[in-house]
Amino acid sequence: xxxxxxxxxxxxxxxxxxxxxxxxxxxxxVADAPRPAVPAAGPTSFDEVYQGRRIxxxxxxxxxxxxxxxxxxxxxxDGEELHVMQNADGTWIxxxxxxxxxxxxxxxxxxxxxxxxxxxxxxxxLS
Amino acid sequence: xTVRKNQAALTADExxxxxxxxxxxxxxxxxxTFVTTxxxxxxxxxxxGDRVGHRSPSxxxxxxxxxxxxxxxxxxxDATVALPYWDWTADRTSRSSLWAPDFLGGxxxxxxxQVLDGAFARSGNRWTITVRVDGRDYxxxxxxxxxxxxxxxxxxxxxxxxxxxxxxxxxxSSDGFRNHLEGWRGVNLHNRVxxxxxxxxxxxxxxxxxxxxxxxxxxxxxxxxxxxxxxxSPYLPAAGTxxxxxxxxxxxxxxxxxxxxxLDHTPHYTFDTAA
Ligand SMILES: [Cu+2]
Ligand SMILES: [Cu+2]
Numbered sequence: 271x272x273x274x275x276x277x278x279x280x281x282x283x284x285x286x287x288x289x290x291x292x293x294x295x296x297x298x299x300v301a302d303a304p305r306p307a308v309p310a311a312g313p314t315s316f317d318e319v320y321q322g323r324r325i326x327x328x329x330x331x332x333x334x335x336x337x338x339x340x341x342x343x344x345x346x347x348d349g350e351e352l353h354v355m356q357n358a359d360g361t362w363i364x365x366x367x368x369x370x371x372x373x374x375x376x377x378x379x380x381x382x383x384x385x386x387x388x389x390x391x392x393x394x395x396l397s
Numbered sequence: 398x399t400v401r402k403n404q405a406a407l408t409a410d411e412x413x414x415x416x417x418x419x420x421x422x423x424x425x426x427x428x429x430t431f432v433t434t435x436x437x438x439x440x441x442x443x444x445x446g447d448r449v450g451h452r453s454p455s456x457x458x459x460x461x462x463x464x465x466x467x468x469x470x471x472x473x474x475d476a477t478v479a480l481p482y483w484d485w486t487a488d489r490t491s492r493s494s495l496w497a498p499d500f501l502g503g504x505x506x507x508x509x510x511q512v513l514d515g516a517f518a519r520s521g522n523r524w525t526i527t528v529r530v531d532g533r534d535y536x537x538x539x540x541x542x543x544x545x546x547x548x549x550x551x552x553x554x555x556x557x558x559x560x561x562x563x564x565x566x567x568x569x570s571s572d573g574f575r576n577h578l579e580g581w582r583g584v585n586l587h588n589r590v591x592x593x594x595x596x597x598x599x600x601x602x603x604x605x606x607x608x609x610x611x612x613x614x615x616x617x618x619x620x621x622x623x624x625x626x627x628x629x630s631p632y633l634p635a636a637g638t639x640x641x642x643x644x645x646x647x648x649x650x651x652x653x654x655x656x657x658x659x660l661d662h663t664p665h666y667t668f669d670t671a672a
Contacts, residue, residue, distance in 0.1 A: 353440055353530075353601070355440075355443060356444075357444055357452075357569050357570070357581070358444040358445070358566065358568050358569050358570035359569070359570050365436075365439070365440060365530050365600060365601040365602075366530060366531070366599075366600055367599060367600070368439060368591070368599065368600055368601045368603070369580070369587075369588040369589075369591040369592050369599060369603075370588070370592045370599065371581075385599070386531055387509055387510065389531040389532040389533045390531060390532045391530065391531050391532075392529065392530065392531055392532055
């Protein structure tokens, strides 16, 4: 549980500093509640700094890029949307790690940060 | 007649012509339209929605059609070129001649994954990654990172032994040949190879790495091998399936080709070995 505690602490700290306090606190509240491995309401929100990058995940709300398929769940890295998708078995992939499913959106965001090696995500323009 | 050969058997002249045709498609801008198309399907194919290029029965006919179109583009540059295939069960290390400087170049350097040798290295200035999902505009690879292993011949054979082409729910959770070959389930063939190469090959814009075509040409050959082993196993589903391309439904983006049209590769090309 130290993981959740740390995430909660980071979330609160980040929220106090930024504009997303509501999301971060809501995510922490959900994380504290007992829940099954794959809750029907979708995965919990997260907000943390990982390897120097701000990664956030939570329910999507009118994403400006549109067309994402995270089942209403959105992930950002330093504010840029990471295109994510949930597989039928509940695992997740992103446009950065497209062929290697991971268990949670947070693990997915962290994998993307490692893969990016500091590079910024760029919004993809599909012609 | 187009004969697709094992990349390991290409002559120096065949390698040179293949590379030159790739560079010319890149220079003219045609190459990147293929990357864009692929990424659009990767991002829109979903397990519970419309799915055409991936995680669905039409994964194999869709990529067959995609590769034929790409091969025709190469041949418009040099009519002698055919797509080689990479049998990663045989050429399974980063020391393979596939990754030599006279062909695809090698793995990326540790610091940023950048490929430094071969025709696609940034220093050549002929392979800028323009259709991209992050800020990096150079080709990257991380061959066999973390001690990952390519599939073995025995693993391939275990998948070729599967009699049923595909099963409901026709997505990444399906049993059957297609999903085991694609790799969302079981020993994992196709997906694992993307991950083993790393760099752009692990992303939605994987055709940025020319090895994409040689990987998929081998996946395509394995489909032909499977058909030869199971002549009475049809493409499935046959008809009436929501969100999924049935045997005689047309496939986006072409809208004039069906899986039924793609079952026999021999009007388009043959392989250097009998299937
Ligand atoms: Cu593909
Ligand atoms: Cu692929």
